[in-house]
Structure formats: structure tokens, C-alpha cells
Amino acid sequence: MSASPFNPEEIPPQVKDGIVAGILGGLAMVARLLLSTTPVSFGWCVRRVLAAGITAALVGYGIQEHITSPGLKMGVIGAAGYAAPECLDYLLKYVKARGDKELAEVTAKTGKPHGKGKTSKRKR
Numbered sequence: 001m002s003a004s005p006f007n008p009e010e011i012p013p014q015v016k017d018g019i020v021a022g023i024l025g026g027l028a029m030v031a032r033l034l035l036s037t038t039p040v041s042f043g044w045c046v047r048r049v050l051a052a053g054i055t056a057a058l059v060g061y062g063i064q065e066h067i068t069s070p071g072l073k074m075g076v077i078g079a080a081g082y083a084a085p086e087c088l089d090y091l092l093k094y095v096k097a098r099g100d101k102e103l104a105e106v107t108a109k110t111g112k113p114h115g116k117g118k119t120s121k122r123k124r
Contacts, residue, residue: 017064018057024074025056025081032082052084 029052033045059080060073067073080087 014061014064017060021060021077022053022057024077025059025084026050026053028052028056028078028081029084048085051088052081055084055087056081 026049029049033040033048056077060077063073063076067076
């Protein structure tokens with residue numbers, strides 16, 4: 001028999017940590033969905049679990065240098081996965097508010113919203 005083309009020892013530790021964090025976050029969202037009594041579709045559940053996994057992976061990368069205790073890391077990552085919808089809603093509101101602020105500054109400078117507006121002709 002030939003050797004497996006996939007060697008787990010060759011995977012960088014950062015990738016392993018991200019995968020573990022994503023799985024933990026996804027499992028936390030699965031627990032949240034199992035405790036919910038609201039009827040939802042399969043696609044909605046898949047989107048929530050994927051969003052929780054991605055959020056937890058990003059949180060895992062963010063706390064990597066700050067938290068050294070493995071148990072506390074897993075707790076933070078799990079909590080981020082559980083609270084992923086709220087975390088993502090906050091992030092989207094922040095980005096939208098920041099974009100609106102930048103747009104208001106540009107609009108105030110030009111005096112025209114989105115660079116459009118009537119051009120006035122002066123009478124001589």
C-alpha cells in the first residue's frame with residue numbers, strides 16, 4: 001500500500017488552530033440551535049453554523065497571543081461562536097455607520113450627494 005498523500009504533521013499550527021476554533025464555534029452554534037424552540041429552515045441553520053465557525057476562527061486568531069490558558073481559549077472561542085449572530089450584527093452596524101460617516105464628510109465637502117446634483121448657470 002502507498003502512503004497517504006495527506007500528512008497531518010505538515011499542516012502549520014496556525015491553520016490547525018483556526019480549524020479547531022471554527023469547529024468549536026460551529027458546535028456552540030449547534031448547541032444554541034438545539035436549545036431554540038423557534039422553527040427554522042435547514043439553510044438558515046447552515047448559514048448560522050458557518051457564520052459561527054468563521055467568527056470563532058477569527059476570534060481564535062485574535063486572542064492567540066493574549067490568552068495562554070487552553071481552557072480559557074476554548075471558552076472564549078465557544079462563547080464567540082455562540083454569540084456569532086450578535087457579534088456579526090454589531091460588526092455590520094459598525095461598518096455601515098463608519099461608511100455613512102465617510103459619505104457624509106464627502107457630501108459636506110462637495111455639497112452634492114454622491115457627486116450628483118444640478119449645476120447652476122450664472123446669468124451674465
